[in-house]
Every structure is written in structure tokens, then in C-alpha cells.
Amino acid sequence: xxxxxxxxxxxxxxxxxxxxxxxxxxxxxxxxxxxxxxxxxxxxxxxxxxxxxxxxxxxxxxxxxxxxxxxxxxxxxxxxxxxxxxxxxxxxxxxxxxxxxxxxxxxxxxxxxxxxxxxxxxxxxxxxxxxxxxxxxxxxxxxxxxxxxxxxxxxxxxxxxxxxxxxxxxxxxxxxxxxxxxxxxxxxxxxxxxxxxxxxxxxxxxxxxxxxxxxxxxxxxxxxxxxxxxxxxxxxxxxxxxxxxxxxxxxxxxxxxxxxxxxxxxxxxxxxxxxxxxxxxxxxxxxxxxxxxxxxxxxxxxxxxxxxxxxxxxxxxxxxxxxxxxxxxxxxxxxxxxxxxxxxxxxxxxxxxxxxxxxxxxxxxxxxxxxxxxxxxxxxxxxxxxxxxxxxxxxxxxxxxxxxxxxxxxxxxxxxxxxxxxxxxxxxxxxxxxxxxxxxxxxxxxxxxxxxxxxxxxxxxxxxxxxxxxxxxxxxxxxxxxxxxxxxxxxxx
Amino acid sequence: xxxxxxxxxxxxxxxxxxxxxxxxxxxxxxxxxxxxxxxxxxxxxxxxxxxxxxxxxxxxxxxxxxxxxxxxxxxxxxxxxxxxxxxxxxxxxxxxxxxxxxxxxxxxxxxxxxxxxxxxxxxxxxxxxxxxxxxxxxxxxxxxxxxxxxxxxxxxxxxxxxxxxxxxxxxxxxxxxxxxxxxxxxxxxxxxxxxxxxxxxxxxxxxxxxxxxxxxxxxxxxxxxxxxxxxxxxxxxxxxxxxxxxxxxxxxxxxxxx
Ligand SMILES: Nc1ncnc2c1ncn2[C@@H]1O[C@H](COP(=O)(O)OP(=O)(O)OP(=O)(O)O)[C@@H](O)[C@H]1O
Ligand SMILES: [Mg+2]
Numbered sequence: 001x002x003x004x005x006x007x008x009x010x011x012x013x014x015x016x017x018x019x020x021x022x023x024x025x026x027x028x029x030x031x032x033x034x035x036x037x038x039x040x041x042x043x044x045x046x047x048x049x050x051x052x053x054x055x056x057x058x059x060x061x062x063x064x065x066x067x068x069x070x071x072x073x074x075x076x077x078x079x080x081x082x083x084x085x086x087x088x089x090x091x092x093x094x095x096x097x098x099x100x101x102x103x104x105x106x107x108x109x110x111x112x113x114x115x116x117x118x119x120x121x122x123x124x125x126x127x128x129x130x131x132x133x134x135x136x137x138x139x140x141x142x143x144x145x146x147x148x149x150x151x152x153x154x155x156x157x158x159x160x161x162x163x164x165x166x167x168x169x170x171x172x173x174x175x176x177x178x179x180x181x182x183x184x185x186x187x188x189x190x191x192x193x194x195x196x197x198x199x200x201x202x203x204x205x206x207x208x209x210x211x212x213x214x215x216x217x218x219x220x221x222x223x224x225x226x227x228x229x230x231x232x233x234x235x236x237x238x239x240x241x242x243x244x245x246x247x248x249x250x251x252x253x254x255x256x257x258x259x260x261x262x263x264x265x266x267x268x269x270x271x272x273x274x275x276x277x278x279x280x281x282x283x284x285x286x287x288x289x290x291x292x293x294x295x296x297x298x299x300x301x302x303x304x305x306x307x308x309x310x311x312x313x314x315x316x317x318x319x320x321x322x323x324x325x326x327x328x329x330x331x332x333x334x335x336x337x338x339x340x341x342x343x344x345x346x347x348x349x350x351x352x353x354x355x356x357x358x359x360x361x362x363x364x365x366x367x368x369x370x371x372x373x374x375x376x377x378x379x380x381x382x383x384x385x386x387x388x389x390x391x392x393x394x395x396x397x398x399x400x401x402x403x404x405x406x407x408x409x410x411x412x413x414x415x416x417x418x419x420x421x422x423x424x425x426x427x428x429x430x431x432x433x434x435x436x437x438x439x440x441x442x443x444x445x446x447x448x449x450x451x452x453x454x455x456x457x458x459x460x461x462x463x464x465x466x467x468x469x470x471x472x473x474x475x476x477x478x479x480x481x482x483x484x485x486x487x488x489x490x491x492x493x
Numbered sequence: 494x495x496x497x498x499x500x501x502x503x504x505x506x507x508x509x510x511x512x513x514x515x516x517x518x519x520x521x522x523x524x525x526x527x528x529x530x531x532x533x534x535x536x537x538x539x540x541x542x543x544x545x546x547x548x549x550x551x552x553x554x555x556x557x558x559x560x561x562x563x564x565x566x567x568x569x570x571x572x573x574x575x576x577x578x579x580x581x582x583x584x585x586x587x588x589x590x591x592x593x594x595x596x597x598x599x600x601x602x603x604x605x606x607x608x609x610x611x612x613x614x615x616x617x618x619x620x621x622x623x624x625x626x627x628x629x630x631x632x633x634x635x636x637x638x639x640x641x642x643x644x645x646x647x648x649x650x651x652x653x654x655x656x657x658x659x660x661x662x663x664x665x666x667x668x669x670x671x672x673x674x675x676x677x678x679x680x681x682x683x684x685x686x687x688x689x690x691x692x693x694x695x696x697x698x699x700x701x702x703x704x705x706x707x708x709x710x711x712x713x714x715x716x717x718x719x720x721x722x723x724x725x726x727x728x729x730x731x732x733x734x735x736x737x738x739x740x741x742x743x744x745x746x747x748x749x750x751x
Contacts, residue, residue: 300700324702338700341693352690352701355683363681406701 008057037397090138281460329407553716579734603717607710654729
């Protein structure tokens with residue numbers, strides 16, 4: 001299938017999002033789509049698949065003008081979309097999720113569960129996914145949910161697959177499998193639109209690249225004819241110095257210590273500590289138990305045994321309120337379900353953990369609140385018209401920035417970041433890293449769980465590797481390499 | 494062409510917001526044509542007094558519904574607290590003190606709802622359906638199924654449901670003061686913000702360190718307190734407590750809260 005999008009315009013209310021974009025997708029190519037958060041990538045793809053209506057412009061598919069009324073129609077015509085924001089039905093099983101809306105039925109209308117199971121199993125095997133089909137989807141980690149979405153799209157036998165940040169929550173192992181699948185699809189003539197903020201992946205898998213900036217196409221070229229730096233320059237419109245800002249850590253006393261922490265069947269005998277001013281990176285494969293350890297630290301899950309010490313004193317953290325009271329902040333990996341109140345404005349979201357400090361005489365001090373919010377919008381370069389924009393109307397990366405901003409206000413002593421830059425563009429990533437540096441300069445201890453190894457290597461002072469619920473290795477900054485981390489992560493010595 | 498979709502959206506939101514209001518205007522016009530005395534000041538004042546009771550319950554229900562819950566027991570709380578107040582007055586307690594205690598008891602009944610829903614992990618619909626039956630049952634037991642009368646001639650107590658202040662019925666004033674108060678609470682205080690946050694995304698609220706259990710119990714208590722206050726007005730107006738008072742008031746309260 002050959003798709004051409006020409007001179008597309010789109011505004012949401014007064015917000016002009018696309019101002020004449022062009023996009024050209026050939027048969028059997030993997031085409032990268034890059035651009036800063038809010039550049040309009042998802043919007044353009046949503047226009048192609050009929051979720052949004054274009055204001056003007058032309059879409060030509062295989063030589064004929066063609067406009068879909070809704071994503072379902074697009075899918076019927078062979079265009080599948082793996083969305084950036086995961087859309088699983090949390091109360092249904094993995095299997096139900098894979099076949100939702102296109103269940104296989106017998107002539108009497110009964111579900112053909114056996115056939116569906118076999119098909120799902122086949123697809124999962126191709127991706128080396130081991131999630132039980134009977135598992136409730138809501139209990140799956142974000143990474144697992146992402147694999148479900150990928151499998152679901154692949155099962156439609158589409159001619160074009162749009163992947164909007166498919167790997168944002170995946171670890172090396174899953175990414176490798178996904179790339180194998182993409183390579184196989186390419187050989188079969190399937191076209192893939194690959195939206196990602198992870199540079200390494202673009203250069204590893206894509207044939208051509210289109211860069212967007214502020215709702216316009218900057219240009220399209222062969223990946224082999226460009227470089228990291230050139231792409232970044234086109235994306236942000238200026239030169240960007242090194243991706244990881246220089247870090248001069250000033251490490252102090254131990255703030256948080258975890259001793260023999262065990263939660264049955266999830267993690268076992270976990271021991272580690274974080275010092276003031278230190279960034280501890282936590283690496284590991286999907287499902288290793290990294291997020292689960294963090295949830296227990298924050299009081300969302302209870303420990304079966306073991307203890308948590310804060311400043312050398314035993315702390316019982318039974319719920320998030322107690323964690324926050326002790327100065328622990330938690331940026332979870334799942335911004336949509338756990339990080340944001342989507343119907344709230346940016347301001348209301350950022351204020352949520354800070355209501356006590358923003359109040360005076362029992363009333364919310366509007367000025368304190370807006371000053372704080374405006375400062376962080378500028379600081380993190382959140383792309384929005386104002387702090388009053390509702391969170392659901394922000395692009396994915398900008399939503400992530402709001403979640404981070406939320407926790408800066410509590411004046412944290414320990415900040416737990418779970419995939420802090422998921423879906424964040426290169427420029428903004430650097431802002432977040434710089435913010436992390438500033439926080440540690442002020443003595444904050446940071447625990448950063450991340451699936452992106454360059455990020456773990458680039459920012460951590462010390463790296464913990466988790467394997468099957470246990471800490472399998474600890475590396476200092478100067479001795480850590482990708483290979484060493486992967487060895488520990490897969491259980492090797 | 495470029496602006497059409499946006500315009501359609503605006504029209505949609507306007508009709509959505511003003512729909513019920515337009516309906517009300519049409520209703521007022523029809524009723525005034527059919528019965529010209531409808532718009533006479535005396536009738537309107539009467540209407541205000543009538544509405545006050547339902548409005549107070551609806552204020553409490555608004556908080557409950559904002560958190561994604563529902564309270565089917567408000568009518569029953571009204572009846573039970575009204576009977577308890579009347580009982581206390583008949584036994585010689587100062588009527589204003591009786592109202593105060595009655596309202597607190599209403600808050601306690603609401604707190605029971607809140608605890609069943611949060612600590613007991615029951616669905617709000619089920620929990621309050623159960624307490625509705627229980628509170629109704631208790632009312633019948635307490636009153637033997639008969640109205641409680643003989644509440645005396647206390648001036649303040651009569652003023653509470655029947656009196657006028659500057660020509661406006663006192664219940665209407667109670668309603669307007671409460672409305673102002675709860676509007677401010679909902680829009681200007683951390684409590685109001687937390688209420689909205691819980692309704693918007695309870696998980697995110699919990700992770701933000703909000704004590705969701707506490708806020709919810711307070712909200713159901715508030716609903717109970719307001720139902721009891723409405724009960725006090727009704728008791729004063731009828732100068733008696735009726736065992737079947739407040740039947741189906743929960744439904745009257747649910748509609749406007751949405
Ligand atoms: N439904 C909507 N209503 C209003 N504005 C919207 C809506 N959807 C997107 N926008 C705005 O359109 C702009 C582009 O958003 P889009 O999601 O396409 O960005 P993106 O390039 O995919 O960014 P990211 O890398 O963060 O995912 C943003 O400024 C966003 O706030
Ligand atoms: Mg996007």
C-alpha cells in the first residue's frame with residue numbers, strides 16, 4: 001500500500017496543530033516519524049485513520065483519494081494502529097482484549113474460544129511473549145500491556161501498521177523480538193510507520209525518516225544518509241549539546257534503606273540503599289519486579305517481611321499518604337491510569353500532592369498555585385496554551401512532564417521515578433535530566449527505574465540490576481556497561 | 494471549512510450546559526399560562542420553601558456523585574433524624590439543641606455509609622440500599638408507625654421551618670447560605686479539589702497522597718448531615734415527625750446533582 005498525505009491542516013479549537021504536513025509511505029518500508037512532544041505526530045496518524053477529521057488537505061492511497069470515517073474502517077482496509085496511550089480493558093482477560101470487537105464466532109453466534117486461543121498463542125510465540133491468556137489485563141504491567149497491543153495489531157494482517165511509541169515501556173529483550181517481527185513484515189511488503197523518541201531504534205530499524213516540527217514537515221530522507229545530530233537539529237530547530245548533562249554528584253548520608261524486603265511471589269530478600277544527592281538506576285527485564293519493589297516502598301503494596309529505614313529509623317509505610325508525609329514522591333510508569341486526573345487541568349494536576357502547602361487559612365491560594373504551575377510549564381517546556389488546558393488534550397510526552405512536575409512541589413527527600421522519560425522527546429529528556437541533577441544538588445535521593453539502558457548508564461551514579469525478583473547485581477558508574485547490565489538482567493554471573 | 498468542526502462542538506456544549514435550564518424556562522412558561530397565579534410572589538415564595546428541603550439533600554448528593562458514588566439512604570436518614578429530633582423535643586429537650594443533636598446523628602448515619610463503602614469495600618449502591626432499609630426500619634420501630642406530634646410552641650423552632658426573615662422564608666435562606674457555603678468548599682478548598690480528584694481518577698488521587706478513605710467518609714457524613722438538616726426543616730414545617738417522611742427524596746436529589 002502506498003499512502004500520501006499532502007498539505008494537511010488541523011486545528012483543535014484555537015490551537016492550530018498541523019499547518020501543512022506532508023507524509024509519504026511506500027510499500028514495504030519502515031518509516032520513522034520524529035518530532036518534539038506536541039509536534040503533531042499522533043494527530044497526523046489519527047487523521048489518516050479517521051479518528052480526527054482534517055480541516056483541509058489531501059490523502060491519496062494507492063493512487064486514489066481516500067478518507068476513512070473511523071479507525072475501524074481504516075483497519076478493515078488494512079491499516080492498523082498501535083496507540084501511544086494503551087487502551088486495554090482492565091477487567092477483561094488478555095485473550096478478550098486481543099479479540100475485542102472481532103471475536104471469532106460459530107454460526108450460532110457462540111464464541112470460538114479454542115480457535116482464538118490458538119491464534120493468540122501463535123502470535124505471542126512469535127513475539128516471545130509469555131503472558132497467560134487468562135490474566136486480567138488490568139493486572140499486566142505497562143510493558144505487558146504494550147505487548148498485548150502490538151500482538152493485537154499484528155493479528156489483523158494489516159498492510160500498514162502504525163506504531164506510536166511501541167517500545168516506550170519495553171526492555172531490550174522484547175525490543176529485539178519486535179524488531180525481528182518488523183523485519184519479517186517488511187519482507188512481506190507490509191509498511192510500518194515507526195514513531196519513537198529513541199534515536200538508537202530509529203537508526204537500527206528504519207529505512208526512511210520524516211521529521212516534523214510545530215505541525216510542519218521539515219523533510220524526509222534516507223536514514224542511512226543522516227545522523228543523530230542532524231535529526232535532533234531538525235527536530236528542535238537548534239543545536240543540542242550532549243544528550244546527558246554533566247553530572248557532578250555530591251553524595252551525602254544514606255536516606256533510605258531497604259532491608260531483606262520480601263513480598264511473596266513478587267520479590268525476595270531485596271537489600272539496597274540510596275544516599276542524599278545520589279541517583280540509583282534500576283535496570284532489569286520486563287516482569288523482573290522493579291515496579292513492584294517501588295510500589296511497596298511507596299506503601300501501595302505491603303511487605304510480607306523486611307523493613308524500610310528512613311534516616312536510619314524504621315519507617316512503616318502503610319499507604320501513599322504516609323510515604324508522601326515522609327517526603328517520598330513516586331512518578332509511576334502508567335501516567336494515564338495512575339499519574340493524572342485526565343479531566344483536570346495542568347494546574348489542578350500539578351497541585352494535587354501539594355494541596356496542603358498551597359493552602360492558606362483553609363483555602364487554596366490561587367496565586368501560589370498558578371505561580372508554581374507557570375514556573376514549571378516554562379522550566380520543563382510543556383507545550384500548552386496555558387495551565388488551564390485539560391491534561392487529556394496534551395500530547396503524550398507533555399502529559400509525562402506534568403506528572404514529573406507534580407512531585408517537585410512537595411520538596412521530596414526521596415524521589416522514585418519509574419520510566420521517567422517514557423514518550424518524552426530528546427530536548428525535553430535533557431530538561432528532565434537537568435531537573436534530576438538540580439534536585440540531587442539540593443540533596444534529594446533519586447531512584448530511577450528505566451528500561452532505556454543508555455539513560456540508566458548516562459544518569460546513574462550506581463546501578464542495581466533486578467532479575468526475577470532479586471537484586472542480581474550492583475554496578476558503579478565507571479564500571480557499568482550495557483553488556484554487564486544485560487548479563488545480570490538475564491541471570492548470568 | 495476550517496472552523497466547522499469547532500463550531501459544532503460549541504453548539505454541543507452549549508445545549509448540554511443549558512439544556513436543563515431551557516427545559517425549566519419552557520416549563521415555567523407553560524405553567525404560568527395554564528395557571529396565571531403561578532408567578533405571583535406568594536406562590537413563588539412558597540415554592541422556594543418547598544424546594545429548600547430537596548435542595549439541601551441535593552447539595553450533599555452532589556459531593557457523593559462527584560466521587561462516583563451514590564447515596565440512596567438520604568430520604569431514610571431524613572425520616573429517622575426527624576423522628577429522633579421530634580422525640581427529643583417531646584421529651585422536653587430544648588428544640589434547637591434537639592436539632593443540633595439530630596443533625597449530628599444524621600452525620601453519624603452518613604459516616605456509617607462511608608465506612609461500609611470504604612473499609613467494607615461495598616458498592617455505594619448496595620451499601621446505601623441496605624442502610625436505607627435499616628434506617629427506615631428503625632424509624633418505624635421508634636415511631637410505632639405513628640406521627641410524633643405535640644412539639645410545643647417554641648418560637649425559634651417554628652421560625653426554622655415556617656418563619657420569614659425580611660419577607661423571605663427562613664428555609665430558603667438556609668438553602669441559599671448553604672449553597673454559597675458548599676460552592677466555596679467545592680471550588681476554593683482542598684477538600685473540594687480532592688472530591689473532584691477522587692471522582693476523576695481515584696488511583697491517581699491515592700498515589701498523590703490523598704487520604705481517599707477519609708475524604709469519602711466525610712462526604713457521606715456531609716450528605717447525612719444535610720439530609721438531617723432538611724429533616725429538621727420538615728419537622729418544623731409540619732410541626733411533627735412523619736414516619737414515612739422523605740420517601741423517594743433520594744431520587745429528587747440525584748437528578749439535579751448530575
Ligand atoms: N483532542 C485534542 N484537543 C485539543 N488539543 C489536542 C487534542 N489532541 C492533541 N492536541 C494538541 O495537539 C498538539 C499535537 O499533539 P500530538 O499528540 O499530535 O503530538 P505528538 O507529536 O504525538 O507528541 P508526543 O511525542 O508527545 O506524543 C498538542 O499541542 C496537543 O496539545
Ligand atoms: Mg503522540
